[in-house]
Amino acid sequence: MSQPKDDDISPTTSSSSNSNNNNTTGVINDEFIESVYQQMLAFATSQLADAQKAQDAVQDALVAALNHSDKFNGQATFKTWVFAILKNKIVDNIRKNNKYVQISQIIPDGEDNAQNDENFMQLLFDDAGYWHKDTLPTSFDNSWANPEAQAHSEGFWQVLEVCLKNLPADQSRVFLMKEYIELDTKEICDEVGISDKNYYVLMYRARLRLQKCLSIRWFEEQ
């Protein structure tokens, strides 16, 4: 907090960026833009399921952010900001176009996914429907302090990204629509072209897989 900061940035943000490593204050160069571009494109494609629309949204967001790149004192701030713009572009896009995108377009190997899900469920639960002893989940609360502190750390978001990528595409798509973009059930079902019952199943499996992945990759390593 000792270093000069933009008045718009609150003390919380300042202190968290001070404690971060130089990765967060790195310069915004071509190499960095390229890597952010790829991440944005992956996110936009997963949400819009249309390569052209995704590319347009990413480009719009990047141009908007780069026009103000002098306002950012580091890569992390820039990335956060450009993703926030991208998120809004995606929401606009989804709300504007009621065009149906069938889930089968995104997941050509729907059968394999059903089989994968089935195997995953059997890994967690026994035939009677109870947890296997060795897969019994443990509460995240045991290993860490408060959600604010954890979410502020750059690392958590990266682990969450990895775990989201490990989900079947339809699961991560609806999960992000619900938890990150905050669309309601009807908007999500219309956009993805699924019934609300299908949606509940996708969310359930996304939650099971995410918790498993996060507990392995993040919470147990701290």
Place this chain on the structure above:
Amino acid sequence: MSDTHDTHTHNDLEPNFFRVLFPTCTQATQSISIAKEKPLPTAQNLGIKMHIMMCSGCRAFYKNTDTISEMIQAHKNQEAEQLTPSVKDNE
């Protein structure tokens, strides 16, 4: 047993009332997830409550589900803090 895990709980035409009040872990976690999307019938909520009192695995799933939402929310609040007023020009 391929279908038992996902199809036989809440939307059955003839719900098994015993299983509503005393769900298995698969059924309890499913209900916990659906409860995040829409309100559940009272009996089903009661079933979840009683189950997570006794079952540490489902209790953890219940807590972790909220924890992940809270952390994503916290991350978004952090984003909002970092947004300078000029962001509005770009929308």
